[in-house]
Amino acid sequence: MPKAAAQLSESEAKAELARLAKEIAEHDRRYYQHDAPTISDAAYDALRQRNAEIEARFPQLVRPDSPTHRVGAGPAEKFGKIKHRVPMLSLANGFSEEDVTDFLGRIRRFLNLGEDEVIEVTAEPKIDGLSISLRYEKSVLVQAATRGDGAEGEDVTRNVLTIAEVPKKLAEAPAVIEVRGEIYMSHKDFAALNDKQVEAGEKPFANPRNSAAGSLRQLDPAITAARPLRFFAYAWGEAPELPGKTQWEVIQAFKHWGFPVNKLMKLCRSTEELFTHYREIESRRADLGYDIDGVVYKVNRLDWQERLGFVSRSPRWGLAHKFSAEKATTVLEDIDIQVGRTGALTPVARLRPVTVGGVVVSNATLHNEDEIARKDIRIGDTVIVQRAGDVIPQILGFVHEKRPKSATPYEFPKVCPACGSHAEREARDGGKLDVVRRCTGGLICPAQRVERLKHFASRNAFDIEGLGDKIIEEFYVDGLIQSPPDIFTLETRDRRSLKKLRDREGWGEASVKKLFDAIDARRSIALDRFIFALGIRHVGETTARVLARAYGAAETFRDQMMAAAKGAETEAWLELTSHDGIGDVVAEAVAQFFGEPHNVKVVNELLKHVNVTPLEAVSTGSAVSGKTVVFTGALEKMTREEAKAMAERLGAKVAGSVSKKTDLLVAGPGAGSKLKDAQKYGVETIDEAEWFKRVGEG
Numbered sequence: 001m002p003k004a005a006a007q008l009s010e011s012e013a014k015a016e017l018a019r020l021a022k023e024i025a026e027h028d029r030r031y032y033q034h035d036a037p038t039i040s041d042a043a044y045d046a047l048r049q050r051n052a053e054i055e056a057r058f059p060q061l062v063r064p065d066s067p068t069h070r071v072g073a074g075p076a077e078k079f080g081k082i083k084h085r086v087p088m089l090s091l092a093n094g095f096s097e098e099d100v101t102d103f104l105g106r107i108r109r110f111l112n113l114g115e116d117e118v119i120e121v122t123a124e125p126k127i128d129g130l131s132i133s134l135r136y137e138k139s140v141l142v143q144a145a146t147r148g149d150g151a152e153g154e155d156v157t158r159n160v161l162t163i164a165e166v167p168k169k170l171a172e173a174p175a176v177i178e179v180r181g182e183i184y185m186s187h188k189d190f191a192a193l194n195d196k197q198v199e200a201g202e203k204p205f206a207n208p209r210n211s212a213a214g215s216l217r218q219l220d221p222a223i224t225a226a227r228p229l230r231f232f233a234y235a236w237g238e239a240p241e242l243p244g245k246t247q248w249e250v251i252q253a254f255k256h257w258g259f260p261v262n263k264l265m266k267l268c269r270s271t272e273e274l275f276t277h278y279r280e281i282e283s284r285r286a287d288l289g290y291d292i293d294g295v296v297y298k299v300n301r302l303d304w305q306e307r308l309g310f311v312s313r314s315p316r317w318g319l320a321h322k323f324s325a326e327k328a329t330t331v332l333e334d335i336d337i338q339v340g341r342t343g344a345l346t347p348v349a350r351l352r353p354v355t356v357g358g359v360v361v362s363n364a365t366l367h368n369e370d371e372i373a374r375k376d377i378r379i380g381d382t383v384i385v386q387r388a389g390d391v392i393p394q395i396l397g398f399v400h401e402k403r404p405k406s407a408t409p410y411e412f413p414k415v416c417p418a419c420g421s422h423a424e425r426e427a428r429d430g431g432k433l434d435v436v437r438r439c440t441g442g443l444i445c446p447a448q449r450v451e452r453l454k455h456f457a458s459r460n461a462f463d464i465e466g467l468g469d470k471i472i473e474e475f476y477v478d479g480l481i482q483s484p485p486d487i488f489t490l491e492t493r494d495r496r497s498l499k500k501l502r503d504r505e506g507w508g509e510a511s512v513k514k515l516f517d518a519i520d521a522r523r524s525i526a527l528d529r530f531i532f533a534l535g536i537r538h539v540g541e542t543t544a545r546v547l548a549r550a551y552g553a554a555e556t557f558r559d560q561m562m563a564a565a566k567g568a569e570t571e572a573w574l575e576l577t578s579h580d581g582i583g584d585v586v587a588e589a590v591a592q593f594f595g596e597p598h599n600v601k602v603v604n605e606l607l608k609h610v611n612v613t614p615l616e617a618v619s620t621g622s623a624v625s626g627k628t629v630v631f632t633g634a635l636e637k638m639t640r641e642e643a644k645a646m647a648e649r650l651g652a653k654v655a656g657s658v659s660k661k662t663d664l665l666v667a668g669p670g671a672g673s674k675l676k677d678a679q680k681y682g683v684e685t686i687d688e689a690e691w692f693k694r695v696g697e698g
Helices: 010-033 041-057 097-110 187-199 208-216 221-225 247-257 271-283 302-308 369-375 446-457 469-477 484-488 495-502 509-520 527-533 541-551 554-564 571-578 584-594 597-609 640-649 673-681 688-695
Strands: 081-083 092-094 121-127 130-137 140-146 152-154 176-184 230-236 266-268 292-299 318-322 326-339 345-356 359-365 382-387 394-398 423-427 433-439 524-526 611-613 628-632 664-667 684-686
Touching: 010 041, 010 584, 041 092, 092 097, 097 271, 097 292, 097 302, 097 318, 097 640, 121 247, 121 271, 121 318, 130 208, 140 152, 176 208, 187 208, 208 221, 230 247, 247 302, 266 271, 271 292, 292 302, 326 394, 345 382, 345 433, 359 382, 359 394, 369 394, 369 433, 446 469, 446 484, 484 597, 495 509, 524 527, 527 541, 527 554, 527 611, 541 554, 554 571, 554 584, 554 597, 571 584, 584 597, 628 640, 628 673, 664 673, 673 684, 684 688
Parallel strands: 092 318, 524 611, 628 664, 664 684
Antiparallel strands: 081 152, 121 266, 121 292, 130 140, 130 176, 176 230, 292 318, 326 345, 326 382, 345 359, 382 394, 423 433
């Protein structure tokens, strides 16, 4: 069992945050881009909660690619993209009454409210569907977009126009408004759709949420039109003129305009009212006719919402109070080992099919070999399965009295099932072994080579249209593409290879040309995407961006990383670890990658065929952008938390103490030691009034 956050050393915490950032990003991609989650909601929430606990204890270790700064995953490649004028952020989660009490306490402290002042909060069911943003101009629906990564979503306008519950024209509305809500499928409609799927010889859908998401993401709107999709409105994006001053008033206006809104939404004026309504909704959960996974709370006053603002990936004024997960028991019939892109050997439980929460499941995650050993799970055991709306649940443990005599402890394989290479557990900081066992076969391992190719061509890497996962698998098996450079030499290869491509079923001159054009369109790429596409362990999109800004050119990056690979005492290594967000774990992974001659060979070959461009310079529109600011003393116009939020919004970095690196101290009445430190280091010091004047918000 992993150590509690409170027991971790700083080096252990740093490594754990790196692991969590990568694991959560992969789960986000599977959930938001492919509607195919591989862990339960509860397990996913536990990962995020552990990440938040470690960050709270070690704030100096918060990573640039921290999950707390990210929402969802980028839009899928088959749809056009729409940039959200107002980001579509998700809500923070609460799992207990204590979490809700803390949420209200934070609001009271942030707004500096007295204990006797009432905080009105709306409470409504949290629909388990697909978030959507509907843009109306002059009362007409002109655009519909999915959440995507929160900043950019998929253009699904044509498909949304087929949904009966989404108004196409509003009787009365402002000139421009974006109404946001959830597209979902009722239990009754889901069952009827699955009956049709079975009758047609098709595979039934796993659950209503995936069914709704898959139905909306059809390339043919006629298919979407044939699916029984529904809609609830509960929020908004860009809205120059809102029809009310509270959350409640705006939602009632939506209802008046013709939008379906949830009849169980209630305005509560105390913590006890919130808990009572939560329990009421939970008790009616099975009879609602659609999936929900909690209750959403939002501060009612919009002026308070505006003051509270946002932190990382969620608003301070909202909380999702989640329900407990659902459980069942079944027999563990086998354990399969899957090999991932980084060589990780992941155990997957094969279960005797069982219905959990209305969904038939036959697979479950077993996480890693330590987890199997800790829970002493054996093939043949009757196991306790938990799920919360996802395809693959988790196993909590086994039923002792039902263990068969033939059940023996599971021996985790020491060799890779894909290539036969040794599978090792890396030593981490402090000599502790990594929980994941990895194949050492690298680029000779077929499982890794295919997954590395998929990653290379994926949406956030080279983004090569038409070269999806299935095509890459087929091309690899047929010998057309074995490594990334092969993609860019595909058109100029020998005639036999080209004939093999053109003679494929469903392919012809036109489709081959289309693929070649898509490849040519990616012969120029930004350095951060290039670095991310290499698939280096621990190097996600944010870390790739840090490296790209630090080294500027692909050749410089390559040469410096090869130099860093020669040892931790080299100047190149010291420079690498000096950059914000690049700790020893990331540096070691990058150095190991460039310490392998075959990896350097791949990079060199790619640079012969690809023009790698530097990143654009970061714009600095604020007077305090890029500066390190410290606040001290009593602030009169804003609370300390509001001051910190404002500074970060303006591009400044807020520190808790004054040092030589501090650029500005904002001192109110009663400033003490920090003011003395500022005088000692020669740090510029201003009062609160000057701060507002300087940032142009006075």
